[in-house]
Amino acid sequence: MPFRVRTSDLDLELKQIFQNEFVFLVRSHHPILKTKSKLTVLSLTVVMNILGVFMSSKIYVGNLGYSVENNMLADKFAQFGTVESAKVIMDRDTNRSKGFGFVEMSSSSEAEAAIAELNGTEFGGRQINVTEAKPMAPRDNSSRRY
Numbered sequence: 001m002p003f004r005v006r007t008s009d010l011d012l013e014l015k016q017i018f019q020n021e022f023v024f025l026v027r028s029h030h031p032i033l034k035t036k037s038k039l040t041v042l043s044l045t046v047v048m049n050i051l052g053v054f055m056s057s058k059i060y061v062g063n064l065g066y067s068v069e070n071n072m073l074a075d076k077f078a079q080f081g082t083v084e085s086a087k088v089i090m091d092r093d094t095n096r097s098k099g100f101g102f103v104e105m106s107s108s109s110e111a112e113a114a115i116a117e118l119n120g121t122e123f124g125g126r127q128i129n130v131t132e133a134k135p136m137a138p139r140d141n142s143s144r145r146y
Contacts, residue, residue, distance in 0.1 A: 057084070057111045058133040059103045064088060065124025066097045076123055077103045081110030102133055 061073065074086035088101040105111040111132070119130040 056132055057105045057108050059105065059111050059115060060100065060129075060131050060133040061103060061118075062100045062129035062131075063126050064097065064099050064101055064128060065126050066099065068097065068101070068124040070101075072124070073101055073103060076118070077105065077114050080105065080114040080117065082106035 059077070064073070068088055070086050070088055073088055074083045077083050077086065082105065084104040084106055086101065086103045089098045090096065091098055103114070105114060115130050115132065118128065120127060122128075
């Protein structure tokens, strides 16, 4: 299943231009990829997404105040565009905030703007860290504590 990238109209246009150039360069230098199949283009798009050519629209927000809730987080990021989701991560035992959360914007350009403007600013009584979210590292379930 291919990765999906949510983008605005401008992002779609830029993505298409970049994708066409990328496909041209790869096909002109790699004999196996000189065919013009949809599968080749789809595969190249997946590779570009894996390599991080297109920034994710998911944002990590660290050092949140313990009183910050999902709706407060969404409101803070709404000034930069459409917030698809905002989630403060809660401790399952104490039901208290762990001090970080995630926000997903509708486009990567909105996410970039929010990161640039909000990183290092004060929110909820603390200086927040705002960065692009990284994929969760695989965990070994055999060392789970009870």
